[in-house]
Every structure is written in structure tokens, then in C-alpha cells.
Amino acid sequence: MMSWIDVSCILAVFLALTILATHRIVGMIKIIALQSFLLSFVPLFLHAEAISGRDIMLSGGTMVLKAVLVPAILFWTIRHISMRSEIKPIIGLGTSILCGAVLIAVAFWISLSLRLPGKFESSLVLPCSLATMLLGFMIMVTRTRAITQVLGYLVIENGIFLFASSLYDAMPMLIEMGILLDIFVAVFIMAIVLNHINEEFERTRSPVHRPKWGESQ
Amino acid sequence: MLSLLIAIPFLGALAVLLPVRTMFRVWFLFAISFVHAVGTASFWWRLPASEWQGYLTLDPLGLILLSVISLLFLSVSFFMIGYFQHEHRSNRIFTASILALLSTMTLVSVSYHMGLMWVAIETTTLFSAPLISFHRNWGTLEATWKYLLVCSVGIALALMGTFFLAISAHDVHTLLLPSILSGASSLSVNWLKLSVIFLFVGYGCKMGLAPMHSWKPEAYGQATGMVGVLMAGGLTQCSFLALMRVSQICYKTGLSDFYASILIVTGILSLVVPAILLLGEKKLKRSFAFSSVEHMGLLVLGLGLGGVGILGALFHMINNALAKVVMFLTAGSVAQKYGSSHATEVRGVIHIYPVTGILLIVSLLAGTGMFPFATFHSELLIINAAIISKHYVLAGGIILCLAIIFIGIARIVLEFVYGKPTEPVLDKKENFFINITIASAAVALIGFGLWMPAPLSRVLHDAVALIVG
Numbered sequence: 142m143m144s145w146i147d148v149s150c151i152l153a154v155f156l157a158l159t160i161l162a163t164h165r166i167v168g169m170i171k172i173i174a175l176q177s178f179l180l181s182f183v184p185l186f187l188h189a190e191a192i193s194g195r196d197i198m199l200s201g202g203t204m205v206l207k208a209v210l211v212p213a214i215l216f217w218t219i220r221h222i223s224m225r226s227e228i229k230p231i232i233g234l235g236t237s238i239l240c241g242a243v244l245i246a247v248a249f250w251i252s253l254s255l256r257l258p259g260k261f262e263s264s265l266v267l268p269c270s271l272a273t274m275l276l277g278f279m280i281m282v283t284r285t286r287a288i289t290q291v292l293g294y295l296v297i298e299n300g301i302f303l304f305a306s307s308l309y310d311a312m313p314m315l316i317e318m319g320i321l322l323d324i325f326v327a328v329f330i331m332a333i334v335l336n337h338i339n340e341e342f343e344r345t346r347s348p349v350h351r352p353k354w355g356e357s358q
Numbered sequence: 359m360l361s362l363l364i365a366i367p368f369l370g371a372l373a374v375l376l377p378v379r380t381m382f383r384v385w386f387l388f389a390i391s392f393v394h395a396v397g398t399a400s401f402w403w404r405l406p407a408s409e410w411q412g413y414l415t416l417d418p419l420g421l422i423l424l425s426v427i428s429l430l431f432l433s434v435s436f437f438m439i440g441y442f443q444h445e446h447r448s449n450r451i452f453t454a455s456i457l458a459l460l461s462t463m464t465l466v467s468v469s470y471h472m473g474l475m476w477v478a479i480e481t482t483t484l485f486s487a488p489l490i491s492f493h494r495n496w497g498t499l500e501a502t503w504k505y506l507l508v509c510s511v512g513i514a515l516a517l518m519g520t521f522f523l524a525i526s527a528h529d530v531h532t533l534l535l536p537s538i539l540s541g542a543s544s545l546s547v548n549w550l551k552l553s554v555i556f557l558f559v560g561y562g563c564k565m566g567l568a569p570m571h572s573w574k575p576e577a578y579g580q581a582t583g584m585v586g587v588l589m590a591g592g593l594t595q596c597s598f599l600a601l602m603r604v605s606q607i608c609y610k611t612g613l614s615d616f617y618a619s620i621l622i623v624t625g626i627l628s629l630v631v632p633a634i635l636l637l638g639e640k641k642l643k644r645s646f647a648f649s650s651v652e653h654m655g656l657l658v659l660g661l662g663l664g665g666v667g668i669l670g671a672l673f674h675m676i677n678n679a680l681a682k683v684v685m686f687l688t689a690g691s692v693a694q695k696y697g698s699s700h701a702t703e704v705r706g707v708i709h710i711y712p713v714t715g716i717l718l719i720v721s722l723l724a725g726t727g728m729f730p731f732a733t734f735h736s737e738l739l740i741i742n743a744a745i746i747s748k749h750y751v752l753a754g755g756i757i758l759c760l761a762i763i764f765i766g767i768a769r770i771v772l773e774f775v776y777g778k779p780t781e782p783v784l785d786k787k788e789n790f791f792i793n794i795t796i797a798s799a800a801v802a803l804i805g806f807g808l809w810m811p812a813p814l815s816r817v818l819h820d821a822v823a824l825i826v827g
Contacts, residue, residue, distance in 0.1 A: 255549075255552070256548075257525060274518070281511070287503065294514070297511065301518050301521070304521055305517075305521050312524065312533070313473075316471065316473040317473075319474070320473070320476070320480075320517065323477055323480045323481060323484065326481075326484050327480070327483075327510050330484055330488070331503075331507075334487070334491070334499065334503055337494060337499055338503065341494065341495065341496060
């Protein structure tokens with residue numbers, strides 16, 4: 142099952158790059174859902190010869206929380222806060238992709254000098270997870286909308302998850318579930334805060350009372 | 359016993375979600391904080407046994423943090439009794455979040471597994487976010503957003519660091535602290551270095567150390583005073599416990615010099631940045647937020663300098679928490695009376711509210727580490743450590759920064775207290791609950807400054823021995 146892991150790793154990076162090239166928020170959320178869905182299979186691929194109950198639990202938990210519930214919350218948020226669906230990145234889409242490609246190269250270059258001890262299933266896990274993380278940071282800093290920052294955060298988390306699922310015995314399942322649940326609750330609370338921000342925006346109709354974002358002290 | 363101490367506040371958090379009267383929730387919160395404090399006090403007599411196969415263990419380091427947390431929640435819940443007599447906003451989510459925060463902060467101080475510790479610290483971020491936006495307006499919402507985003511992303515780096523630690527401890531097969539420490543010789547040093555950097559940046563972000571402090575002035579400036587206390591005295595020091603755990607591992611693996619250089623550089627930066635920024639500050643709570651950055655810098659410096667510095671840092675944890683009770687609760691009480699904490703609107707407090715005026719002066723002295731407050735002693739210990747380890751320039755730099763910070767805060771506070779009152783205030787009542795909380799914290803701070811009880815000294819020395827190994 143080696144090849145399946147490699148395929149998932151490459152697809153994860155590819156999807157992160159696609160998010161950089163997307164300018165519709167709905168599209169971005171769908172791609173993140175797809176990426177999470179794909180990554181939820183990684184624990185199964187890693188132990189394909191003897192799948193334990195733990196792998197199934199972890200895989201199922203990831204799928205339900207990150208591929209179903211988180212996108213559902215995000216869709217609910219953008220429906221509620223009636224925002225424009227298009228976003229304008231600080232730097233153009235073409236430049237973003239070019240920068241993304243450079244970041245991927247950097248990730249591969251860094252992981253050349255890091256040797257994983259012990260037996261690891263795939264040599265692509267480390268560079269791909271680093272690349273996904275870096276692309277997530279890139280999404281966070283080049284998109285100006287509040288919700289796209291949440292999306293960038295999710296891509297970073299997906300990168301970390303890809304790396305984490307290759308470490309089998311260090312984390313007990315309960316703690317991995319705790320990590321997943323934390324991320325889910327984080328997105329949930331961010332969605333609520335976004336909603337409150339929007340309500341406040343609607344309430345203060347008069348622009349005089351409305352300080353610009355970043356200017357209120 | 360330990361799991362009970364975590365479970366009781368959590369169940370309490372669920373209970374206050376039920377529709378009951380506002381004041382009932384506040385008294386209920388006080389009762390639970392009191393039970394928590396009694397439980398914690400009993401640990402000073404005898405440390406409880408480990409639970410959950412060693413995942414929950416209380417050692418002297420954890421005991422110091424747990425006691426600090428317990429004290430903070432006890433004082434804040436007592437303060438809230440006075441506060442909510444004048445505040446008629448629903449406190450359902452607010453009290454539930456505070457109780458959940460108490461539960462998770464207890465979990466941080468007793469978790470003995472680096473993964474569990476990450477989960478607990480991230481959960482504290484999540485439960486503290488709703489507290490900042492208690493008064494819902496633009497400022498608080500922006501602060502909440504900034505806090506959530508910066509800390510979540512920061513702490514994601516700590517998660518990556520935890521996984522790097524897991525790779526480094528590949529032969530140990532677990533992230534339980536005793537196993538890592540006993541198998542320290544088998545850790546892979548390169549991965550450990552990488553892990554230390556990531557863990558430091560992640561938890562340092564949550565602590566609000568200098569380059570990562572951007573959320574702090576916003577969050578503390580906008581949140582009510584009691585939330586400021588819980589965050590500046592409790593949350594940030596929870597992350598400091600994580601940094602001390604990393605320190606334990608570094609001492610065992612001979613990486614202590616590597617780690618110390620990171621700690622010292624960040625520490626001095628956390629003194630320089632607030633010293634510069636404070637000079638242009640106009641708001642009381644924001645200036646106290648910069649003071650919190652400074653105190654975190656001192657903690658990290660003490661840990662980095664080693665020896666007597668670690669003792670100073672541990673003692674400073676307690677003093678910092680008490681000083682934060684005095685500072686932020688006074689600021690909160692001023693803000694509630696005037697509806698603002700801006701220097702142009704609040705003037706001449708001592709003419710209208712004499713007690714609050716005196717407390718403002720006390721909070722200035724306690725927060726900037728003046729004699730006889732205990733903060734003076736712990737800061738002296740940390741400067742002493744710099745001199746002992748022959749970092750003379752560093753010691754001079756620390757003293758200079760502390761002096762500038764004193765001037766910066768004094769400028770604001772003195773204008774608040776002695777300035778000419780702008781308009782007559784009708785309601786001149788002082789609140790008993792509010793003032794008694796602040797005064798007792800100040801008295802405790804002076805008490806520790808003049809006399810250190812033997813059990814405290816023993817626990818502090820045990821904790822230092824744990825870190826140095």
C-alpha cells in the first residue's frame with residue numbers, strides 16, 4: 142500500500158495549491174473538505190496489512206469531524222454572514238501559485254536534511270506535510286477576509302495531521318481524538334465570533350460609530 | 359482526587375448553563391472555586407497519587423501552578439459577587455466559560471504527557487475566547503478574533519513541535535514525561551532541537567512573549583478586569599509550565615545551553631519591547647498588558663539563566679499572579695465606575711473614590727516590583743542570577759528596562775489618580791467585595807515580600823531540583 146500513501150501525500154499538496162488558485166470561498170471550503178476526506182484514509186493506508194480498531198476509529202473520527210462537520214459549520218457561516226463570495230488576494234492568483242511552488246520546493250529541500258529515525262512507510266510524508274503547512278500559512282497571509290484565515294488555519298492543521306498520522310505509537314488514541322476535537326471546537330468558536338462580528342456590523346449602521354478594522358484601540 | 363478536581367468545575371460549567379438567576383451563578387462559581395482551593399490546599403500537606411496510568415501526576419512544579427490558579431479563581435469569583443451587583447448583562451456563557459477554564463487549567467497543571475498538555479492548553483485558549491467578548495462591541499470582537507487566530511496558529515506550531523518530540527523519542531515509544539526523562543540518552547538530538555524551537559515558539563505565542571505578543575494589548579485592553587486577571591495570571595503561566603517541562607527534557611539531554619540562549623534572547627526582547635511601547639500608551643489596561651509581557655519576559659529570563667534564576671522565576675510565578683489580581687481588578691473597578699479606562703476621561707480618582715485611588719497606587723508599586731512587595735524579591739533573584747552567571751550587560755539591561763517600564767506605567771497611573779477631576783460623579787459608592795479582594799491580594803504580596811513560609815520555600819526548592827535534575 143506504499144503507493145497509496147504517496148498518492149495521498151501528493152494529492153494533499155496539490156489540493157492546497159489549488160486553494161491558492163481559487164478565488165471563490167465556497168470552492169475553497171469544498172477543496173478543504175476533499176483534502177480532509179483524503180487524509181482521513183491515511184491511517185488505514187499506513188497499516189493496510191493489519192488494520193486495527195484504533196485506525197478505524199481515528200479515520201472515522203477525522204472523516205466525521207473534519208470532512209463533514211467543519212465544512213458544514215463553514216457553509217453555515219458564509220450563508221449567515223451574507224458576504225461576497227469572491228475574494229481578492231493581496232497578490233495575484235498567478236503570483237500566488239508561483240510562490241506556492243517555491244514553498245513546495247523549500248519544503249522538499251528542508252526535509253532532505255532531516256532524517257527520520259526508525260522505519261517509516263513513505264519518504265514523502267515529511268516533505269508533503271511541511272509543504273501543506275507552508276501553503277496554509279501562505280493562504281492565511283495573502284487573503285484578507287476573516288473567514289479565509291480560518292481556511293488557512295485548517296490547511297495548516299491538515300498538514301500537521303498528515304505528519305501525525307505517520308507516528309503510530311507515540312500518541313494514545315484518546316489524545317489524538319482530543320486534538321481533533323480541539324480543532325473542531327476552534328473552528329466552531331471562530332464561526333460564532335465571525336457571526337457576532339457580522340451582527341455588530343449590521344447593528345452599527347452609521348459609519349461614524351463604526352471604527353475601521355484594526356483602528357479601534 | 360486529581361480527576362475529581364478536574365471534573366467538578368467542568369460539571370459546574372454544565373450546571374450554570376441551566377436557566378437560573380444571575381447572582382445564583384456567581385455564588386455557585388464562588389462555591390466551586392472555594393472547593394477547588396480547599397482541594398489544592400490539601401495537596402500542600404500531601405501530594406496526591408498519580409492517576410490514569412501516570413497521565414495525571416502532580417509534582418512540585420504543577421503544585422505551584424495549581425495553587426496560583428486556585429487562588430486566582432477564588433479571588434476573581436469573590437470579586438464577581440461585587441461586580442455583578444452593578445452589571446445586568448446575562449452571565450450564563452461567561453460563568454460557564456470561567457468554570458470550564460478552571461477545569462482545563464487544572465488539567466494543564468497535572469498533565470504529565472506532552473500530548474495531553476497540548477490538548478489542555480489549546481482548550482484553555484478556546485474557553486477563554488468567549489470571556490474577552492463579554493461586552494460585545496467592535497473592540498472586544500476584534501480582540502477576540504485576534505486572540506483566537508494568533509493563539510490557535512501559534513499553538514498549532516507547538517503541536518508540530520510535540521510530534522517532532524515524538525520522533526525524537528522514537529525509541530521511548532511514549533510522550534509520558536518520566537519515560538522521556540529516563541530514556542533521555544536515546545533521544546535523537548537533531549529532532550529534539552527542532553522540537554524545542556517549535557514548542558518554544560508555539561507556547562511562547564500563548565504566553566505573549568515579545569515578538570509574538572501582538573494579541574496581548576488588544577485582548578487585555580478590551581476584556582473586563584477579571585478576565586485580564588485570569589489570562590495574565592493563569593493562562594500565560596500555564597504555557598510557562600509547558601516551557602518548564604521542555605526545560606526538564608533539555609537539562610537531561612545536555613541541550614540546556616541551546617535552550618537557555620533562546621530563552622534569554624526572547625526574555626530580554628520581552629523587556630525591551632514593552633519599555634519602548636509603554637511610553638506612548640494612554641490606556642490603563644493596555645499599559646498593564648505591556649507589563650504582563652514584561653513579567654513573562656522575566657519568567658523566561660529566570661528559566662534561561664538557571665540556578666537561582668529558576669528559583670526566582672518560580673517565585674515570580676506566584677507574585678506575578680497576585681500582582682495581576684491587584685492590577686487588573688483595580689483597572690476593572692475603575693472601568694466599571696467611569697465606563698472607560700482612557701487617561702483623558704478618568705482623572706483624579708483619589709478625590710472621588712479614595713480607596714480605589716490608593717489601590718491604583720498599590721497596583722503601580724506591586725506591578726513594577728517595588729519594595730516591600732514580593733515582586734521586588736523575585737525580580738532581584740532573577741537579576742542576581744544574571745550577575746552570578748557573569749552576564750553583567752544583561753543585568754544592566756534588565757534594570758534599565760524595568761526603570762523605563764516603571765516610568766511608563768507611573769505616568770499613566772499618577773495622571774489617573776492625581777489629575778484634576780473632569781466632571782462630578784454622582785454615585786460615589788465603593789464596593790466592599792471588590793475592594794476587599796484587591797486589598798487581600800496586596801496584603802498577601804507584601805506578606806510574601808517580608809516573610810517566606812517554610813513549606814513554600816521547600817516546594818520551590820523541590821521544583822528547582824526537578825528542572826535541573
